[in-house]
Amino acid sequence: EVQLVESGGGLVKPGGSLRLSCAASGFDFSKDNMNWVRQAPGKGLEWLSSISGSGTFIFHADSVKGRFTISRDNAKNSLYLQLNSLRAEDTAVYYCARDVVTMAAHGNWGQGTLVTVSS
Amino acid sequence: SYVLTQPPSVSVAPGQTARITCGGDNIESESVHWYQQKPGQAPVLVVYDDTDRPSGIPERFSGSNSGNTATLTISRVEAGDEADYYCQVWDSSSHHVVFGGGTKLTVL
Numbered sequence: 581e582v583q584l585v586e587s588g589g590g591l592v593k594p595g596g597s598l599r600l601s602c603a604a605s606g607f608d609f610s611k612d613n614m615n616w617v618r619q620a621p622g623k624g625l626e627w628l629s630s631i632s633g634s635g636t637f638i639f640h641a642d643s644v645k646g647r648f649t650i651s652r653d654n655a656k657n658s659l660y661l662q663l664n665s666l667r668a669e670d671t672a673v674y675y676c677a678r679d680v681v682t683m684a685a686h687g688n689w690g691q692g693t694l695v696t697v698s699s
Numbered sequence: 700s701y702v703l704t705q706p707p708s709v710s711v712a713p714g715q716t717a718r719i720t721c722g723g724d725n726i727e728s729e730s731v732h733w734y735q736q737k738p739g740q741a742p743v744l745v746v747y748d749d750t751d752r753p754s755g756i757p758e759r760f761s762g763s764n765s766g767n768t769a770t771l772t773i774s775r776v777e778a779g780d781e782a783d784y785y786c787q788v789w790d791s792s793s794h795h796v797v798f799g800g801g802t803k804l805t806v807l
Binding site for chain 1 (some may be wrong): 730741742751794795797798799
């Protein structure tokens, strides 16, 4: 069974940093593209970042480029998102998601981890 | 950047057919994916590559894509289909994933 479990969320002050993790199991992690998607309270889905299975190809949304960094450790079956210079508008549930079958088809999702940016 | 436009809400009676649209410039040249999200839950992929269904998704869910509009069709709507639905594409020109704004499906 495919499982994606996010962790690392919490309350952080504006300007602060967090590192989110996503532990993957149940599939060959090194072969699949992985993604981070967030959802602000009461809002829609917002794509943040994608990384290829080998980690060679990395893409970030313009809204977070330079502040957020996606990475992965295939030896640990783990995906990461480093969040820097956090703002109140970054408050959201952050999901990791796995591409299945075709590019950007996020077929598996974690349960999400809540990041709250507030003083 | 590429923009996907969805109606904010769609309402349908049980047993009827719901159609949720997703507009984009020449969207027929893109592969469109659709997600269902119920309150407090993570999204679920219900249609990928315009028309294909992942295993476990009922045949009542189907997709089409033509011209500037992609459509998710839900036949014989049930109360359990009430959810937010999002369309999504991979914009190869910008190397960005793009989500539509989402449509709230209400079952009357």
